[in-house]
Amino acid sequence: MEDAPVSTKIEAIKQPKTTGNLFLKKLIKNKLAVVGLFIIIIMVITAIFAPLIATHPPEAMDTGNALVDLGTNGHILGTDNYGRDLFSRIVFGTRISIIVGILSVGFGAVIGTFLGLISGYYGGRLDNIIMRLMDGLFAFPFILLAITLMTALGNGLMNVIIAIGIACVPGFARLVRGQVLSVKEEEFVEVARSIGSTNGRIIFTNILPNCLAPIIVYGTMSIAGAILSEAALSFLGLGVQPPTPTWGNILKDGKDFLVLSPHMATFSGLAILLTVVGFNIFGDGLRDSLDPKMKV
Template identity: 55%
Template sequence: MESTQAQLENKTIEIEEKSSGLWIEAWKRLIKNKTAMFGLGIISLLILAAILSPFLAPYNPIETNILQRLKAPSGVHLLGTDDLGRDILSRIIYGSRISLQVGIISVSLALVLGVGSGVIAGYYGGKIDTLIMRLMDIMLAFPSILLAIGIMAILGPQLSNAMIAIGIVNLPRFARIIRSSVLSVKEEEYIEAAKSLGANDFTIIMKHVLPNCLAPLIVQSTLSIATAILEAAGLSFLGLGAQPPTPEWGAMLSAGRASLQIAPWVVAFPGIAIMITVLGFNLFGDGLRDALDPKMKD
């Protein structure tokens, strides 16, 4: 028994050292990827704008001034004003907070629920696996925006409810990814050794299974943040997400539709903000995927 336990400990140490080396190699590949670094730069600027928005925004984002309505971009208002005279630049800067909040919270919800259900399905298999994965297939059969709208119809139009809806919509992707990883990892020798030594399922999952499934989860989380921001903007555009006067980019697009022909900047700049943000997360996510792929070599 002691010999078997010693072998398991040595195997665990060996795996941890190998894993550490793989992460270092992945980081080296990532920093050499100029496209990924460009995406990371966009994300960094977004985070800084969200943190420093009270200092960066030249005006109060929700303060109206009818005398200044629909002013073109100028030295006074760099990106112009909307139909209520609110400074568009200030609203976009404050909107970065909401976009990050939606992305992080909704993806965290999807990650927790998806990983939990995916681990249970992959580790235990059988009827539990069939039941969980068929439920995920049903959810994936619906277009994501339609499923989100259906959930919002039940919960009500509110930003916090939009986060819940987006989290539920993205849940199946995490469940399928973690399930496939668990199916592969649970067949490893060190998992069988841990079982023979009397380790319970929770210990095996937390200590041996999940740490070896992190790479695909990290990539999917990064890409899902971009999707979540886009979906939140879509819900707000339809009036189901952030409610006025919240400076959310999708809501700004919706409010600016009536003024599109006479003041195109009201719609153009929030749309550009969404595009650049989603582009940044997608570029960084693609770079992460390449860096964490063991088949990728310099």
């Protein structure tokens, strides 16, 4: 067999195609994913620097300036029915939405991933017990399960995170279980067993790293659902309670003034829409970039 031409070898050395490079190249090539990432970055920056971005205290009332139009008396987006600056409330509402989205999905991912790893690796009766429990949770629509949990837990930011997080658990558990059933049959797992590695070491050192890509993609897209669920819970009066500004609370107040002051509901609704779309299209881009079948 003839050796490859020298020029080909030099070219291969000059242009190494690592997994990381391929991932970034695919991600950057996906214009929608870049737009989604840009939206996410803007929202995160807004959440972090909310006190610096807001033009007024978000909970300060001024009934003499209630329901004023955009740009009136220094209020960029006008005011709500209590005279509170709408722009400042939406800015601070970003903080609540991002915190709930990330922490609740993180909570659900940790528990769901652990259950999926144990269920898929050990199988048998333990697998049946865990999966039947997950099926029971799956029997409830996501938002209905969150509402049921909030009714039991009570109002408050931490309870919102816990309720939405628990509702996220079944999705992660079933996703990870399916990945484990495939990965645990690979040769490198058999090699790890043959050299005496413990089950715990095999699960967390050999199997879990090979399940991270779909977990990250699913988690990113789940954040959008968590943000939407938090807004729905607040709208129904089951989430974070007023006067703390959340997009759901602002939307709830605005529904009674759609004719007189449509800007109240419009801008909070746009904030929810923009953030959810941002996470969804970025999640789609991650999925395509991490898929080895997709060409650069």
